[in-house]
Amino acid sequence: MSVAGTPETPFALGAEDLAKLDAIREALLDxxxxxxxxxxxxxxxxxxxxxxxxxxxxxxxxxMADGTELDASLSVPRDLAPGQTCPAVVLPAPLINIGHRAYLGMISRWTQGGYVVLAYSQRGLAKSTGEIHVAGPQDVADATEVIDWLVGIDGVDPDRIGFFGSSYGAGTSLLAAAKDRRIKAVAxxxxxxxxxxxxxENGTRHLKAFEALVQLFGEDRCSPEFREIIRKIRANTIDDEVRAFAEARSPKTYLEAYNDAATPVLLTTSWHETIFSVPAVIDFHSSLTGPKTLLVQVGDHGNAELPGLSGLRAKPTDMAxxxxxHHLGGxxxxxxxxxxxxxSEYMFNPLSDLRHLSWADYALPGKRFHLADAAAGQSDGQLVEGSAAAGWTRSVKATxxxxxxxxxxxxxxxxxVERLGLPHVYRTAEIDRGLAAVFTTAPLERTARVRGGAELRVTVKPQQxxxxxxxxxxDHNPVTGTAHIVTHAPYTFTAEQAGRATTVTFPLQPADYVVxxxxxxxxxxxxxxPFFAHANAVTAVFTIDLTSPKGAESYLDLPLHPVD
Structure with a gap:
């Protein structure tokens, strides 16, 4: 995706990127x-x-066996000696209108490394026929048929097959590897x-991201099952059918299969990922017992690997x-x-490179900051270490x-843009304190790092x-009054919790940030x-009281420690 211009969808490629891919394709064909x-x-x-x-x-x-036609591209080394075989890498497409052609920039490097390369668009995507199942059991069955077709090509070693994919292709690759043990490595x-x-997340729909994905799929190309799930999520009907649909399409569901086969799994994500859950990726990686690695980078969904998909250097693709x-012999x-x-990288420095043996070794322990009332002469609340602070109430309006x-x-x-070192600037002095409560630390006496997950406990009394x-x-600069975001999380209360004080404790997204x-x-x-869908956006104005009762004082546990 190009920085210049505003694509029609958040995942669209810019004109320059498309021109380069078209030129590569023409040179490959002719x-x-x-x-x-x-x-x-x-x-x-x-x-x-x-x-x-x-x-x-x-x-x-x-x-496919049911007549569905998958659009694909194939690269095969020339002049193999009799009996000579090569490893093969299969590339299921990301969610983009050009489908498997998004990988055209990688084909030369894979091929020069001795691989047979097969890229394909999953059913219903790009030029492939059929209906979209969102990396469901049908897509996994298709991946098995694709492997059956691939191993029939002269020179392909059936014992050295790997799957690589970005985004939608990553999900397809991981889920296929859980079912088909001919896949010897996955990235x-x-x-x-x-x-x-x-x-x-925490009872809150990620509706903006969901609608963006649905727009890319195209509802008219979706299976009846998926269209029903779309309807239910829009209506906030989060029932067993929605849960079962998601569970069947979640690699964590098949953890035992990966561990039994000791499947080598490489995963990448981003600190400010707005499409998929970062904590879930971290937990899944931590639970794998076979060969594994995890990369967490600056930016959002798909940002870091874009140069690599087009044939340039990028950490995610270089690691792949x-x-x-290592696992296939190319x-x-x-x-x-x-x-x-x-x-990992720390925000907002994509040139940084930190290494640790595991997430448990990587994340720093939490330090407790208590939410306290405003100091004398101040309007904002405080974030303070030491004794818990009880007895205060802050009321905000949901409008x-x-x-x-x-x-x-x-x-x-x-x-x-964050990957270019230009994170979005927030002006916190302009926050309407009638709509939001603000709690602030004293200026840090030393440079410090937030590394790992945070947790917030607060007592809330919503009227609706x-x-x-x-x-x-x-991260607030008191000199300029500007700030950058470190982390976030939503929390939605049930109908039963309306009108009564409820103490909730919930995690914020993990971060690696130097303050x-x-x-x-x-x-x-x-x-x-607007990222989330919630009742605050559609009901009449009402009050939400934030409090800190004795015995359940509000706090923020934050992995903040001085930088050595």
Whole structure:
């Protein structure tokens, strides 16, 4: 996705990206000097001259048992010796209108590393026929048929097959690997582990992200089962059918299968991922007992691997090449073995590179900050260490319109700009304190790091059923009055909790963030964010009381520790 311009959807590729992919495709189909020469403007001509000498590219259709036709592309090395076999990598498409062609930029490198490469668009996506099942059992069965077709090609080693995918392709790859043990290694970038947790966090629907995905799928191409799930989520009917639909499509459901087979699993996600649940990916990775690695990067869904998908260098794809080389015996990577650990960047520095043996080793222990009333002469509440603070009440109005503090002004694109070192700026002095409660620390005496998950406990008395609060943690510069977001989470109360004080404890999204000396941390508890769907947006104005009763004092547990 290009930074310039505003794509029609948050996942659309820019004109320059599409032009490059079109030129690559033409050079693969017709490796003439004229076609290859067009790639010189991107510095790719020499690479594709080499490709033309060592491999053949073709576009094909793979017909499933029920007659569904999957649009696909195939790259096979030339001039194999009799009996010589190669590892193969299968690339199910991400959720994008060009389907498997999103991977065109990777094919040359995979091929020069000695792989047979098969990329395909799942049923109902791009030019493939059939209905969209959202990485359901039918898509997993299709993946098995795709492997059956692949191993019939001369030169493919049936014992050395890997799956790589981004986003929708990551989910398809992971779920296929749980069912078909011919898949000897899997790598999923911008992956999901728990589809239900991605749709429904702390009782709150992630409706903006959900609608963006539905728009990309196209409702007219969706299966009747999926269309019914769409209807129920829009109506906030989160029943057993919705849960079962999500469970069947969640890699965490098949944890035992991965562990029994010791399937090597590489996962990547992003700190400000707005599509899939980051905690679920971390928990899934931590529960795997086979070879595994996890990468968490600056930005949002799909941002970090975009350069790699187009043929450039990127950590997620570079790690995937190493991963497949190590487990399948190819040479697409840089010759270095993979690391089996947790690797991350800290916000908002994509050049940073931190390594730890596990998430438990990586995350810092929590430090308790109590939510306290305002100090004398101040209007905002305080975040203080030491003794718990009881007896205060802060009331905010739920009006269906929130403050300017939001998870992200734009899905995916806000995170893409973060990767360029330009995080969104919030002006906290402009927050309407009638709509949100603000609690602030004293200026930090030393530079400190937030690394790991945070947890908020607060007692809330909403006057209406279905009330939602959204908690944001901000890094605030008291000199400029501006702030950047560190983490967030919503919480929605049930109808039974209306009109009575309820103490809730819920996690905020994990983060890795360095807070400079002299900055303050601000906890903002708001009543509205367009990212989420909640009753606050449709009911009449009502009050939400935030309190801290004795014995259940409000606090924020935060993994904040000085930087060495």
């Amino acid at each position: 490796p003439s000097p004229r076609r290859i020469g067009r790639l010189d403007q991107w510095g790719l001509a020499d690479d594709y001259e080499v490709y033309a000498q060592i491999a053949r590219y073709s576009e094909t259709v793979i017909t 999923g970038t911008s992956a999901w582990a728990d589809l239900f947790a991605s749709l429904y 090449y190493r991963w497949m080389d 040479t697409a990577g840089d010759g270095e073995p993979p690391r089996f650990d947790v690797r 269906g319109q929130g403050t300017d503090i939001v998870v992200a002004p734009k899905l995916v694109q806000t995170g893409l 059923p279905g009330a939602t609060i959204v908690a944001y943690l901000l 400079a000396k002299g900055r303050r941390l601000q906890l903002v508890i708001d009543t509205h964010d």
